[in-house]
Amino acid sequence: MSCKTVLSKEISSSFREELKATIKSRGIKPKLVGFLANQDPSAVKYAESTSKTCEETGVVFELRKCNREELEDQIVEANEDDNIHGIMVYYPVFGDHVEGLCHKYIYNMYHNVRFLDREETKKCIIPCTPLAIVKVLEFIGVYNPVLPYGNRLHGRVITIINRSEIVGRPLAALLANDGGKVFSVDINSIQEFHRGTGLKLKKHEVRDTNLKLEEIVPISDVVITGVPTPSYKLPTALLRDGVIVINFSAFKNFEDNVREKASIYVPAVGKVTIAMLERNLLRLFDYKSQD
């Protein structure tokens, strides 16, 4: 079998080591508070892995459980506490609504604004899972480092099957802002995110396409899935030979024979997500101390 399986543990390890070394050498105690306002087994599991990884790397993690009605007040309170450097909320809380991401960062992400300051010293915070997938794509050679920063996906065609507000849509925007041509698929429609021929646009634009899944998957260099049901399987027959496939769903969205066709298979990204969570926390710690 020529397919190479790349595990998220391998991808995340250099980030984890770097975080650990930084926290130790600087003697700092960045603190993360996680709010759990549901009984969703995936959310509980995510909270447990967060706790474990934080302990390993030297981040103080505190899990606060509450009812969803109390959540807003609790967030406001934590936000005013100078000893807390980052807050995360385990989803879902109120179902399908857009939840919890800071408005300024959302705006900047969609508008391809990468820094908070004119001097470009403070990078914007990117949501953990989309950021983790960017790091996965860098690790496995989809970003071309020969191209200038910001254009390194030029020429890549990427399908993302998931357009949730917390992963699929921001991911499509990030990859299109980096120069990729992205097909964003949800149950209702397929949209195309891109910066135009020759990347003539500064930020991506979005348009509906009449192309069907059966037409876009065979022309995609990379296919990323995040369908939250055990029954969904993308047919291997649709994939281009040598495709790169990445799954971020808790369920396997590819068929068992996907490795007969793919060149690289990343079955999960969870460990990279937690490394990015801590990396974001460290940035927030620094921005707070510079205020």
Added chain:
Amino acid sequence: MSCKTVLSKEISSSFREELKATIKSRGIKPKLVGFLANQDPSAVKYAESTSKTCEETGVVFELRKCNREELEDQIVEANEDDNIHGIMVYYPVFGDHVEGLCHKYIYNMYHNVRFLDREETKKCIIPCTPLAIVKVLEFIGVYNPVLPYGNRLHGRVITIINRSEIVGRPLAALLANDGGKVFSVDINSIQEFHRGTGLKLKKHEVRDTNLKLEEIVPISDVVITGVPTPSYKLPTALLRDGVIVINFSAFKNFEDNVREKASIYVPAVGKVTIAMLERNLLRLFDYKSQD
């Protein structure tokens, strides 16, 4: 303009520096003899650049001019001279025939045999221009170093417009052996070179395809041209947005607007070819001294 132009000087410089340092530190005098049996201006120019680069890097270069009728005897004589480590013949000599490459190396190249010995210490010699283009593709990120050696082009679709025996056909074989799906175009036909779905074959196979140039260019990640006429121009309109384009012809085979669509443009490979010539010479020097 988002396209990045990569010059062969930049690609070859690290190879040249390495060659220079090796030759100096080992105190060796590898000697290359070039035979010029024609008045072709490109051949004369190539001989001149060889001479210049050899001088810079510490290779002894001797140009021997002769009539084409004398050439065979002269090659045999040079081949028996222990002070000569490499021989090259400037083409063309007898027109379109297969000329001058050592049979064993040709066989090994087409059969994906990469070493001369079982212990895999002696790499086979690859013809300079195809090898130079492999190095160009490595430099600009087309080979994916995450994949195992020998499979690093898996998933890449590459069109080569030239199927000469000295560049286009061996190049198609090399890239297909490395896992790529290669369309090899000449004036009469288009052939497909590849190792099958999931790279199930150990070496490439070749088949004719009914696909037309207008169908293969738009699905190619990389387009490599080597058409030896000033009038040939590949229409930019056919190219995929973000394509990587490489020209090894002495004439510009792409239209002036190619940079509006390509992500990377390599206008020439000559300097890399000469670096590979010297690299091959150094291997031959070592193999000779190990005999």
